[in-house]
Amino acid sequence: xxxxxxxxxxxxQWALAIFCTLALLFLIAPILVVIPLSFxxxxxxxxxxxxxxxxxxxxxxRWYEQVLLSDEWRRAAFNSLVIGLSATALATTLGTLAAVGxxxxxxxxxxxxxxxxxxxMIVPIIxxxxxxxxxxxxxxxxxxxTGLILSHAxxxxxxxxxxxxxxxxxxxxxxLQAAAxxxxxxxxxxxxxxxxxxxxxxxxxxxxxxxxxxxxxxVVLFMGGIEQRTIPRQMWSGIRxxxxxxxxSAATFLIVIAVLLLVTIELxxxxxxxxxxxxxx
Amino acid sequence: MAAGKASVSRPRTRVNALMLTLPLVAFIAxxxxxxxxxxxxxxxxxxxxxxxxxxxxxxxxxWNRQGLPPEEVYAAAARxxxxxxxxxxxxRLATRLNRQAAGTRSVITRTGRALNRGAEPPWSESxxxxxxxxxxPGVWETLLLTGDRFTADYYLNAVDLQRTVxxxxxxxxxxxxxxxxxxxxxxxxxxxxxxxxxAIGYPLAGFIAxxxxxxxxxxxxxxxxxxxxxxxxxxxxxxxxxxxxxxINDILVWAGLVPDAERLTLVYNMTxxxxxxxxxxxxxxxxxxxxxxSGxxxxxMQAAAxxxxxxxxxxLRVYLPQSMPGVGAGCLLxxxxxxxxxxxxxxxxxxxxxxxxxxxxxxxxxxxxxxxGAALGTILFAAVVLLFVFYDxxxxxxxxxxxx
Numbered sequence: 068x069x070x071x072x073x074x075x076x077x078x079x080q081w082a083l084a085i086f087c088t089l090a091l092l093f094l095i096a097p098i099l100v101v102i103p104l105s106f107x108x109x110x111x112x113x114x115x116x117x118x119x120x121x122x123x124x125x126x127x128x129r130w131y132e133q134v135l136l137s138d139e140w141r142r143a144a145f146n147s148l149v150i151g152l153s154a155t156a157l158a159t160t161l162g163t164l165a166a167v168g169x170x171x172x173x174x175x176x177x178x179x180x181x182x183x184x185x186x187x188m189i190v191p192i193i194x195x196x197x198x199x200x201x202x203x204x205x206x207x208x209x210x211x212x213t214g215l216i217l218s219h220a221x222x223x224x225x226x227x228x229x230x231x232x233x234x235x236x237x238x239x240x241x242x243l244q245a246a247a248x249x250x251x252x253x254x255x256x257x258x259x260x261x262x263x264x265x266x267x268x269x270x271x272x273x274x275x276x277x278x279x280x281x282x283x284x285x286v287v288l289f290m291g292g293i294e295q296r297t298i299p300r301q302m303w304s305g306i307r308x309x310x311x312x313x314x315x316s317a318a319t320f321l322i323v324i325a326v327l328l329l330v331t332i333e334l335x336x337x338x339x340x341x342x343x344x345x346x347x348x
Numbered sequence: 349m350a351a352g353k354a355s356v357s358r359p360r361t362r363v364n365a366l367m368l369t370l371p372l373v374a375f376i377a378x379x380x381x382x383x384x385x386x387x388x389x390x391x392x393x394x395x396x397x398x399x400x401x402x403x404x405x406x407x408x409x410x411w412n413r414q415g416l417p418p419e420e421v422y423a424a425a426a427r428x429x430x431x432x433x434x435x436x437x438x439x440r441l442a443t444r445l446n447r448q449a450a451g452t453r454s455v456i457t458r459t460g461r462a463l464n465r466g467a468e469p470p471w472s473e474s475x476x477x478x479x480x481x482x483x484x485p486g487v488w489e490t491l492l493l494t495g496d497r498f499t500a501d502y503y504l505n506a507v508d509l510q511r512t513v514x515x516x517x518x519x520x521x522x523x524x525x526x527x528x529x530x531x532x533x534x535x536x537x538x539x540x541x542x543x544x545x546x547a548i549g550y551p552l553a554g555f556i557a558x559x560x561x562x563x564x565x566x567x568x569x570x571x572x573x574x575x576x577x578x579x580x581x582x583x584x585x586x587x588x589x590x591x592x593x594x595x596i597n598d599i600l601v602w603a604g605l606v607p608d609a610e611r612l613t614l615v616y617n618m619t620x621x622x623x624x625x626x627x628x629x630x631x632x633x634x635x636x637x638x639x640x641x642s643g644x645x646x647x648x649m650q651a652a653a654x655x656x657x658x659x660x661x662x663x664l665r666v667y668l669p670q671s672m673p674g675v676g677a678g679c680l681l682x683x684x685x686x687x688x689x690x691x692x693x694x695x696x697x698x699x700x701x702x703x704x705x706x707x708x709x710x711x712x713x714x715x716x717x718x719x720x721g722a723a724l725g726t727i728l729f730a731a732v733v734l735l736f737v738f739y740d741x742x743x744x745x746x747x748x749x750x751x752x
Contacts, residue, residue, distance in 0.1 A: 079659065087555040090548045091567065094574050094630060097585035100595060104588060112588045113598050161372040168368025173361040180369055187380050189736055190729065191688020193705040197712055197725045198383030201390055221379040224372060282578045285690055289712065302580045306587065306695055315588070318581040325576040333569065 098322060105130055105315035112312065130316040140317065143301040150212065150297060151280040154219035159273040161220075162227025166268075167261070169228070170235035181228075188225035192285045195222065200289040210292030218286050223276030230275065234268025234339060267339035271332050278328050281321075384729070390722035391502045396444040397494040400437050401428045405495035408488060413513075417488055422471035425491075426463060433460040447717065448501065449490045455481045489513040502723035527707070527724065534704040537621065538686035544626040545633040545682050546675065553637035553674070554667075558646050568638065575631040583695045586624040590615035590696075616698030624692045629685055633678040640674030673743065680739045684732055704728055 108127040109115050117125025134140045165184055168174060187195060199218045200209065208214035238261065246256040262269070284299035291300060298317065305314035398405055403424040411417040432438040438460045446453035462478040476483035493513055494501075504510055508525040509517050519525065556567045574582060589595045592611045600606040614620060644667065652662035690705040697706070704724060711721030 083551055083555055087552050090552045091570050095570055097589055098577050101585050113595050161375055165369040165372035168365040171365035174365040175362055193690040193708055194725045194729045198387035202383035202386040217379045299580050306584055318584050321578040321581050329576045
């Protein structure tokens with residue numbers, strides 16, 4: 068593929084570079100285009116003549132005002148935070164414990180149990196949501212916060228299991244024996260020695276789980292009532308019913324959150340790579 | 349005590365490891381597996397008729413289906429329909445029967461109203477007076493057919509089949525055959541999206557894999573950004589870009605490629621579904637390809653070239669075979685994600701871009717035909733599980749990673 072890469076650029080290399088630039092543009096441009104349009108002074112989804120000539124009057128914060136001052140959006144933000152944080156706490160606690168167990172060399176039935184624990188990530192969300200709707204309505208948990216928190220925790224747990232299992236792979240088990248020989252009990256050994264060392268994996272997993280909950284709309288659509296509307300649910304009706312640039316300003320907020328999450332995860336990855344390299348020496 | 353802990357016997361550590369996973373195993377079993385099982389059960393278990401008209405169904409068992417049932421069946425039906433009307437379960441009953449035989453709804457509701465006003469035995473005479481359908485075997489056969497708590501009807505319906513009163517399985521009438529076509533369309537769309545992702549993702553992943561490390565890291569972050577951005581945001585973006593008064597049409601009109609009066613319809617149809625789904629699923633193609641391709645030494649291609657191979661030949665004989673595991677993983681992953689896709693087609697697909705998952709949602713939320721929704725869901729679920737088992741056999745599920 069890169070045959071001529073080292074020895075100067077042939078026409079093929081240029082074609083590839085141009086193709087890849089276009090492909091990246093296809094990936095990124097649709098996301099970025101939303102940001103300037105969210106400052107549109109007019110209720111349109113396209114650039115007005117004024118915006119293109121950078122006329123300050125063509126830009127405004129009216130859609131941000133509309134979102135930030137609306138009771139519905141505030142309630143949605145509150146719901147997203149409550150459901151997201153509770154589900155993340157639950158998924159991270161249970162997921163970390165399970166991953167520590169799965170990483171033990173003595174773990175029986177590892178493959179089957181891993182498959183079971185990861186299954187919520189694999190099953191299409193529409194099927195999970197349909198099943199949850201049937202089951203949770205039979206135990207009267209639809210239209211409740213509890214129901215949504217439980218289902219989002221189930222959907223987020225696989226991310227924690229995967230990231231913590233990966234972090235455990237770089238963990239030197241002899242450290243636990245060292246801690247034990249110095250008189251630390253198993254709990255103390257876990258919290259003082261193991262947890263700090265695998266914490267990048269735990270935090271990444273928690274961020275993945277939180278991001279998954281923050282983006283989840285199908286389960287909320289099936290199970291949530293008016294009271295439990297989250298940000299994605301609010302955007303969903305924004306897109307379906309009253310398509311207004313207000314959803315673009317909400318979208319911009321979510322893009323900023325996505326960038327922050329991505330940067331945090333990348334930093335954690337770099338840090339844990341450094342750490343596992345360090346523990347080997 | 350500390351020394352004892354360090355030298356625990358193997359059975360103890362086995363149990364300890366298992367105990368650590370137990371809370372999450374129990375949690376997933378209750379919050380996730382039980383719902384899936386309850387969905388599968390919904391597709392085969394429908395007690396509506398058996399619960400609301402138990403005596404009628406029981407009495408019908410002795411009916412030889414020659415002519416009309418005896419008076420005792422009529423009496424049971426009249427009694428139970430009166431009760432159903434009082435308990436307000438008659439609507440559910442009428443809906444269930446109507447699904448089996450169109451037109452039965454009005455028979456049941458009209459009879460319920462008339463019984464409520466008062467009617468006299470003998471019921472085998474007064475019921476046919478209320479609605480002539482009671483004087484034909486048709487309604488009774490429908491009751492007999494739906495009287496079982498366990499039914500294959502929803503699964504049959506999901507593949508455009510139905511059961512006759514004689515127990516034969518026949519195709520649905522032409523106007524009601526929708527689901528097989530929809531499954532075929534879903535597979536077709538998923539294949540198209542997979543091929544589009546491969547066509548864009550293969551060169552892109554190769555380019556990133558053989559770029560200098562710092563640039564590769566940056567390009568990979570650009571691929572990951574959409575992956576992290578809310579699905580709804582990405583879908584909104586495509587509506588903004590593709591709609592008739594949107595950015596792409598504006599550019600085309602401005603460039604003179606399209607007359608203003610004939611702006612292209614790019615969204616709320618199949619085009620919108622294909623474009624938006626390709627965008628959403630492209631990172632899932634690039635990442636596995638990248639991880640395989642970054643392990644292929646670039647010098648191999650130079651070696652092939654120095655031995656006289658032309659570029660296409662070197663690519664086909666040297667590079668492509670080594671990248672095949674990535675191609676397999678990426679294609680399978682994108683295909684699996686595509687066949688279950690719901691949000692994007694629901695928002696940008698319009699009428700023509702709907703997939704099987706949209707029909708599942710429709711039956712659960714709008715038509716309230718939960719049995720059919722569950723049957724369609726179970727079939728889709730089985731397809732996904734089979735594909736994943738295949739993925740696991742060929743590539744190994746445990747090699748699936750998050751991000752780069």
